[in-house]
Amino acid sequence: MSYKLLIPALMLTTSSMSALAAPIYLNESNISVSVGQGTSAGSFNNTFSNGNTIQKVIDAPNADAAEFHNQGTHIWFTADAIGGGLELLFDFGTEYDLNTLHFWNYTAESYDVDNISFSFFDSSNSAVGSLSVSPDLGSSPGIYAQDIALSAPLNVQYVTAFLTGSNRQVDFQNIGFTAELSDPKPVSESSVFGLLGVAFAAMIARRRRTRTSGTY
Template identity: 50%
Template sequence: MHKFTLAALTLALTGLSQVAGATPIYLNHENISVSLGSSMAAEPFANRSTSASLASIIDAPSAEAIESHAQNTHVWINGGMLELDFDFGMEYNLTTLHFWNYFGEGYDVDNIDFNFFDAGHNLVGSLLNVMPALGSTALSAEDYALSFPSNVQYVNAVLSGDNGQVDFNNIGFTGQLSSSVPEPGSLALFGLGLAGFAFSRKRQRA
């Protein structure tokens, strides 16, 4: 019986932390999607299919991940720009943007324009003329702090290189769920409700 109550409390605490959205979440293929922007041809990548390339953009397991440059880890546009549309599925208050650039000037990304939109597609922030540093052969991310912790669900990114080359390994975001943080009173009521639920289940089973 104590086990059941503990499980219910654990569930309640897990639920509370999700409702509060207090935990920074790294956004990657497990919780967001990315597609080609409206300016792009269907298969613009030089080395792989669009589906494989898009999957590779958001496949870093964490913001601290190291990724080696290989055909199945990077994406490459030969002669042009790359426009991407990210969809987070729900609104996040973003804190950091992460970018894994190519390691040589001949192919790396030299400029990125980011525009951030809420669930209603209203512009809530921009990060323009980002000039990412060169990566290295064992790539770690360059981090950009975001100064507008507003409700972001969609991100449009346009990446370009001085010589028409766009090559990089990953783009990632860190943020917290924007869903409103409940008042302490409602938190306590929520917890009491769950505890009551556990107690009544316990009595029924006894």
């Protein structure tokens, strides 16, 4: 291959690669989390001591980060009754296709999370999937994420997670998602015709106005 031919070939490769959506890690820099109304009666223990907030759920810098268990890093909720749990509401700000769920659990059965029920919703709050996970115990002493491949819930903007422990204890470090920006939804035919109709009506209105002003 000559030098001249090589350059366009390279340019083509680069431009076609940049057209593909790259998976990104969703954390406090691009999503938000809050405590849901569905949280059962219970206690947050030391979770919010020293000005800490629920932001601790999404403060891991990346999916491979280690976190050490202390009041500045973990969430600890104790439900009053067995079956009770903590509800978390995630808002991604826009729609993503989810690839992997990352969960940093507590390191011992006495406090770890035993089940998480996830519900996924698109930007119009329509349900697009659900998932029940029984996560592994966290590693020790540094807690690393368990990576759980998701069977691609698509077009997800909102996620509800309900976390429970068989002994009422819910203690963990982080929840994270690796995802790709969803493709923009194709414009439906009816909305195209709707827009054409609006433009046509505006044209007629203008012609009428012109005629009217000509009469008077």
